[in-house]
Amino acid sequence: MKKQDAIQLFEDKKVRTIWDPTVEKWYFSIIDAIEALTNSDRPRKYWSDLKVKLKKEGSELSDKIGQLKMQAPDGKMRLTDIADTEQLFRLIQSIPSPKAEPFKLWLAQIAAERLDEIQDPELTIDRALEQYTQLGYSESWINQRLKSIEIRKALTDEWKSRGLKEGVQFATLTDIISKAWSGNTTKEYKILKGLKKENLRDNMTNTELILNMLAxxxxxxxxxxxxxxxxxxxxxxxxxxxxxxxxxxxxxxxKTGKKVVAALNAKQGVTQNQREEKKKDK
Incomplete structure (x- = not known):
């Protein structure tokens, strides 16, 4: 099974994570955790200094820290230091922060939620709803996005029943569907919207999502x-x-005289919606 990337939110701070289904563990970006705990504008320097401190104290924890590729702010996949839940708990003990206890509770909740989701997949949708709301997406967009996840799952299940393989075959068929209705392959569509590693569907407008679902x-x-x-x-x-x-x-x-496939991405859309809401309040 493949590792699954995800963004978790702690007090509006993004923490990059990877779920490894083989060992059933979350791995967290240490840099992101430190930034969330300390609000440091130099979390990499903080982590570098902390590793030196741990070695001086005789701790072997920093030697056991691994690395995995995670999406960097520039959109590229880069190796970053990661820790599982147990390791992160131990690191927190060495980080003076008033957020330490809330962060520990958050870690425990993340771990418990994932195990719950394995038993009840519907909880994954509930979690996605909460996170999209926190990220500032509109309610109508979120409803369309969650529906698109359901429809995509139904399609891939159909492909699997036909003996098709995940990976190249799924990607090829997805590109054919996208090219047929939008005039763009997935890669071309992401270039149009100025995306790199971001999820294309997370950056579609309501109408684009609806047409993609129809396709x-x-x-x-x-x-x-x-x-x-x-x-x-x-x-x-x-x-x-x-x-x-x-x-x-x-x-x-x-009927509208307007192009449906747009360069507007979700980040721009959220900002635009926020500006419109502010104008209404004035």
Missing amino acids: EASTKDISQATNPETFDENVEVAQQGGNVAKVALKELES
């Missing part, structure tokens, strides 16, 4: 109706599913 739902329905047996036959189905959404896109654009 993926149509692909799933056509697949169930036609029972494709080969990869080439699934490619044809993906093209047909994307074309259903393309018809809707063209009809909408003809």
Whole structure:
């Protein structure tokens, strides 16, 4: 099973994490944890000094710290020092901070929540709803995004039932669907929106999400109706599913006179919504 990246929020501070299903452990970015605990504007220097201090005290903890690739602020995947929950608890003891106890409770909650989600996958949706809200997305966008997750899951389940493989085959079919309705592959779409490693769907407008859902739902329905047996036959189905959404896109654009596929990404959209809300309050 693949490791899963995630952003956890502690008091509005982002902490990069990776869930390893093999050992059922969360791994946390130490730099992010230190920044959240200390509000230091130089968390890397703080961590470097702390490692020296731990070695002088005879602690072997810093020697046991591993590294994993996580997304850096510039969007690139870079190796960063990580700690599991137990290691992070021990590090916190060496960091004087009034946030130490709340952070420990937060760590324990994160660990417990993940185990709960394994038993009840619906909790994952509830958690996503909470995090999208904290990040400033509108309620209507969040509703569309959560629905898109459900539809995507139904499509990938259909692909799996056809014997298709995750990875290259899923990515190829996804690109075909996207190109058919939007005129862009996933990579081209991300370039249009100025994205790097960010999730494309997290940066679609409401209308883009709806049309993408229509394309993926149509692909799933056509697949169930036609029972494709080969990869080439699934490619044809993906093209047909994307074309259903393309018809809707063209009809909408003809009625509104506006292009649906936009360069606007979610970060810009959130900022724009916040500005509009401020104007209303004045």
